[in-house]
Amino acid sequence: xxxxxxxxxxxxxxxxxxxxxxxxxxxxxxxxxxxxxxxxxxxxxxxxxxxxxxxxxxxxxxxxxxxxxxxxxxxxxxxxxxxxxxxxxxxxxxxxxxxxxxxxxxxxxxxxxxxxxxxxxxxxxxxxxxxxxxxxxxxxxxxxxxxxxxxxxxxxxxxxxxxxxxxxxxxxxxxxxxxxxxxxxxxxxxxxxxxxxxxxxxxxxxxxxxxxxxxxxxxx
Ligand code: GLN
Numbered sequence: 286x287x288x289x290x291x292x293x294x295x296x297x298x299x300x301x302x303x304x305x306x307x308x309x310x311x312x313x314x315x316x317x318x319x320x321x322x323x324x325x326x327x328x329x330x331x332x333x334x335x336x337x338x339x340x341x342x343x344x345x346x347x348x349x350x351x352x353x354x355x356x357x358x359x360x361x362x363x364x365x366x367x368x369x370x371x372x373x374x375x376x377x378x379x380x381x382x383x384x385x386x387x388x389x390x391x392x393x394x395x396x397x398x399x400x401x402x403x404x405x406x407x408x409x410x411x412x413x414x415x416x417x418x419x420x421x422x423x424x425x426x427x428x429x430x431x432x433x434x435x436x437x438x439x440x441x442x443x444x445x446x447x448x449x450x451x452x453x454x455x456x457x458x459x460x461x462x463x464x465x466x467x468x469x470x471x472x473x474x475x476x477x478x479x480x481x482x483x484x485x486x487x488x489x490x491x492x493x494x495x496x497x498x499x500x501x502x503x504x505x
Contacts, residue, residue, distance in 0.1 A: 292317040293484040296330040298356075300346040302338020302370060306466035310474045315488025324355045332457075332482040333359060337369030337424065337464055340396065344374065344384045353384075360389040364457035364482035366474075372453075372460030373427050390460050391433025392453055398428035410463070412440040412452060414480070415472035421451065421463040429453065429462065457481055 295311050297304045299320040311318040311334070318334075321327060347353040359365070360375065367375040367390075373382070375390040382396075399406070402425050410421040419440065429450050432438060440452025440461065451462040452473075459481055465473035478484045 293331045293478065293482075293486065294319055294329055295478070295484075296321040296327060296333040298333065298335045298343070298352075298371075300338075300350065300352075301342050302336040303464070303466060304334075304336045304338075306464075307334045307336050307368075307474075310466050310471055311478075314471055314475055314478060315486040316478060316484070321352070322350060324351050327352075327355055327359050330359075330363065331484055332364040332366070332478065335365060335367040335371030335374055336466070337371060340370040340373040340379070340386075341381065341383055343370060344382055344386070348384065357387055357389075360387050360458065364459075364477070365389065366459045366461070366477045366481075368461045368464055368466065369424065369426055372429075372462055375458060375460050377433070379427065390453065390455055390458050391436050392429050392460065393431040394427040394462075395430050396427050397425050398430075399423060399426055401425065408446050408463075409443045410440045410451060411443050412473070414439045414454075415476050418443075419465070419472065420468050420470060422465075422467045423451075423463050424467075426451075426462045454481065 293316045295316045296319050297307045308318040373379050374386050376392045376394050377388050378393045379396050405424040408421040410419045412419040436453050436455045438450040439454045453460050
């Protein structure tokens with residue numbers, strides 16, 4: 286089928302980390318993912334995803350590639366979803382970083398706050414913005430220690446798990462401590478694209494899928 290409908294262009298910061306899983310999630314939702322490794326890759330993007338990985342390495346690579354300054358501008362103007370290391374980069378402060386983070390989100394985080402890689406875990410979340418329960422995958426995750434005024438909590442660990450904030454939003458900037466891209470559940474990506482970034486996803490509209498029906502590989 287030949288389509289004249291232009292797809293939303295969504296960048297995925299691809300210096301390091303699990304950018305490929307975000308690309309797959311965006312493709313499944315009918316967006317057009319574009320890898321971002323150089324400053325010119327930011328041009329023309331409707332939104333950006335900053336993946337999990339190693340925030341210290343990413344910060345060094347931002348300097349080395351010349352992306353740091355244009356990215357600082359981008360995250361203040363356009364919708365951005367940061368997951369795990371991404372939320373560390375978007376935040377106002379975390380210990381042990383080789384350079385200051387981008388400070389687009391008024392939160393302070395503690396890196397590796399649940400322990401080492403071997404202490405990674407699953408934990409059920411409460412996330413009303415995506416309709417309720419969501420599977421939380423935490424890998425050497427940061428913990429949000431301070432939520433600034435004007436920052437909305439969009440996901441918490443379930444009450445019996447502590448109720449602590451693990452997802453935040455300020456305007457069109459979203460930070461998640463967990464990894465929705467490592468599940469089959471695309472509701473967070475969909476919410477970010479349609480509700481936060483206000484992008485139209487023609488494929489989903491055609492399929493007329495309900496929000497809860499969307500999983501990787503298409504709509505059920
Ligand atoms: N511990 C990593 C960091 O500090 C983040 C882990 C992740 O993104 N899964 O950057």
